[in-house]
Amino acid sequence: MRNQISVLSVPIDTVTIDEAVDKVYHLSKEPGFHMVATANAEMVMMAQNDKELHEILTKADLVVPDGAGVLWAAEQKGEHFPERVAGYDLACRLCAASAKDSLPIYCLGAAPGVAEKAMAAMQKEFGSLPVVGIHDGYFKEADEEALIKEITESGAKLVLLALGVPKQEKWMYHKLQHLDGVVAMGVGGSFDVMAGMIPRAPKWMQEHRLEWLYRLFKQPSRLMRMMALPRFMWKVKTSK
Numbered sequence: 001m002r003n004q005i006s007v008l009s010v011p012i013d014t015v016t017i018d019e020a021v022d023k024v025y026h027l028s029k030e031p032g033f034h035m036v037a038t039a040n041a042e043m044v045m046m047a048q049n050d051k052e053l054h055e056i057l058t059k060a061d062l063v064v065p066d067g068a069g070v071l072w073a074a075e076q077k078g079e080h081f082p083e084r085v086a087g088y089d090l091a092c093r094l095c096a097a098s099a100k101d102s103l104p105i106y107c108l109g110a111a112p113g114v115a116e117k118a119m120a121a122m123q124k125e126f127g128s129l130p131v132v133g134i135h136d137g138y139f140k141e142a143d144e145e146a147l148i149k150e151i152t153e154s155g156a157k158l159v160l161l162a163l164g165v166p167k168q169e170k171w172m173y174h175k176l177q178h179l180d181g182v183v184a185m186g187v188g189g190s191f192d193v194m195a196g197m198i199p200r201a202p203k204w205m206q207e208h209r210l211e212w213l214y215r216l217f218k219q220p221s222r223l224m225r226m227m228a229l230p231r232f233m234w235k236v237k238t239s240k
């Protein structure tokens with residue numbers, strides 16, 4: 001049985017990071033195509049107006065509570081997620097699992113050269129990583145067919161997509177459905193962080209649910225996007 005909490009009509013799984021890693025591992029052994037999403041306030045707000053994104057999130061095999069906002073929203077209803085499962089942490093743990101159990105990975109997204117650096121960093125940390133393909137996220141529509149063929153033939157069991165929300169979710173949903181025994185996960189800016197291009201918030205800020213503030217400080221251009229957070233809080237408060 002799948003335990004989920006609905007946050008503004010987006011069902012989010014009540015899992016710990018250990019359970020999420022375990023679930024992804026088992027999904028990769030099951031037939032069919034499986035999708036993993038990482039829900040934060042911004043994504044939930046986007047899904048309020050974007051029906052397609054909402055549908056993808058309801059169809060996803062695993063939606064982890066990625067942001068402090070979704071933990072807070074559950075608490076407003078007297079419900080609790082066991083912990084925050086940050087997309088970045090889950091992506092790192094999946095790289096570790098891939099190294100340990102030889103789970104082939106394909107990386108799609110970020111600027112040219114970034115995913116290569118990210119995987120080199122993961123390799124340094126977790127040992128030999130079976131990376132079966134890498135492609136940057138700035139491809140043209142005309143190149144998509146060849147790219148999909150490359151991913152299909154790569155033998156990847158895990159496809160990490162760093163194209164930003166909702167592009168990565170829509171891309172996996174529309175272009176990778178035919179894959180069998182494969183898990184795809186949207187990882188947002190994780191390759192940039194793994195590659196050391198963008199620093200991760202200090203532990204104390206993560207623990208105090210302030211990672212969003214750190215990201216705003218480091219990337220002030222995110223201000224407009226971050227306006228989703230107060231809108232999200234308002235909507236949660238008024239929809240009770």
Ligand code: UDP
Nearest residue numbers: 109110111137138162163164188189190192
């Ligand atoms: N990106 C990409 N292709 C695009 C748009 C974005 O590869 O057409 C990449 C971008 O370079 C970055 C990631 O997608 O690496 C999105 O990062 P963002 O910080 O927006 O994601 P978040 O972690 O906030 O979800």
